[in-house]
Amino acid sequence: MADPLTRPSAGDRRRLLAAALWLAGATLLGGLDLPARGFESFRFAPFGIVAGLLGLLWVFALVVAGAVRRPPGWVGAVALAYWVAATATAFRVLLPPPGLLQVGLAVAAALGAGIVATRPDRDGAVVWTGVVAVTLAVLKFAVVPVFQGRSGLPNWGPLDLGEWSEAFRDVFVAYAPQRPAAQALHFTALACWAAALWTQWDVREVEDASG
Numbered sequence: 001m002a003d004p005l006t007r008p009s010a011g012d013r014r015r016l017l018a019a020a021l022w023l024a025g026a027t028l029l030g031g032l033d034l035p036a037r038g039f040e041s042f043r044f045a046p047f048g049i050v051a052g053l054l055g056l057l058w059v060f061a062l063v064v065a066g067a068v069r070r071p072p073g074w075v076g077a078v079a080l081a082y083w084v085a086a087t088a089t090a091f092r093v094l095l096p097p098p099g100l101l102q103v104g105l106a107v108a109a110a111l112g113a114g115i116v117a118t119r120p121d122r123d124g125a126v127v128w129t130g131v132v133a134v135t136l137a138v139l140k141f142a143v144v145p146v147f148q149g150r151s152g153l154p155n156w157g158p159l160d161l162g163e164w165s166e167a168f169r170d171v172f173v174a175y176a177p178q179r180p181a182a183q184a185l186h187f188t189a190l191a192c193w194a195a196a197l198w199t200q201w202d203v204r205e206v207e208d209a210s211g
Contacts, residue, residue, distance in 0.1 A: 016071060022195045022196035026089060029185050031044045046092075047089050054091045055091055058087050058129070062083075063080070064116075066120060067129070067197065069200050086196065087193070096139060097176050099172045099173040105136060109136070112128055144175055147173070
């Protein structure tokens with residue numbers, strides 16, 4: 001007979017299933033790319049090693065802070081796998097293209113996870129997660145395109161300043177434009193991740209924490 005202490009209740013099972021569905025949606029939608037040029041639509045690209053490591057680190061920090069619930073037994077292991085995949089995909093969406101900017105932001109995100117892990121507080125963890133996500137989103141979807149559009153130089157006589165400026169710019173961020181539809185899919189993936197974070201909590205627990 002299974003130990004009842006290791007089996008989640010019916011309400012917990014429903015919340016786990018709903019969170020898993022939201023996380024699966026976040027992983028699928030966040031992995032879709034729609035290039036700005038050409039017809040290679042609906043290309044699925046999984047997250048890379050940088051986003052994967054950040055996903056592992058942030059899930060660990062959120063579990064320590066109590067923001068992500070880990071049920072006992074094998075169900076908890078499966079739930080964490082869903083969380084890691086969806087969180088890594090979220091960082092794939094939020095991090096700018098390769099370059100020094102991505103390196104700096106990845107280090108900053110890792111430091112943010114360290115702060116969350118050393119100060120276990122669920123509300124504080126959610127706030128830190130939101131701050132990191134909004135900061136990365138503003139940089140990638142607003143600052144980087146403006147920098148790309150206004151950092152070019154015209155050619156001057158024999159000096160090919162335009163090509164030099166593009167090479168120098170690519171050192172910081174190798175910008176790749178996206179279709180608005182792709183950005184909409186990625187923002188929907190982030191919304192699914194946030195919905196999973198909310199769904200896994202019991203309403204009574206949220207009321208007790210806020211009260």
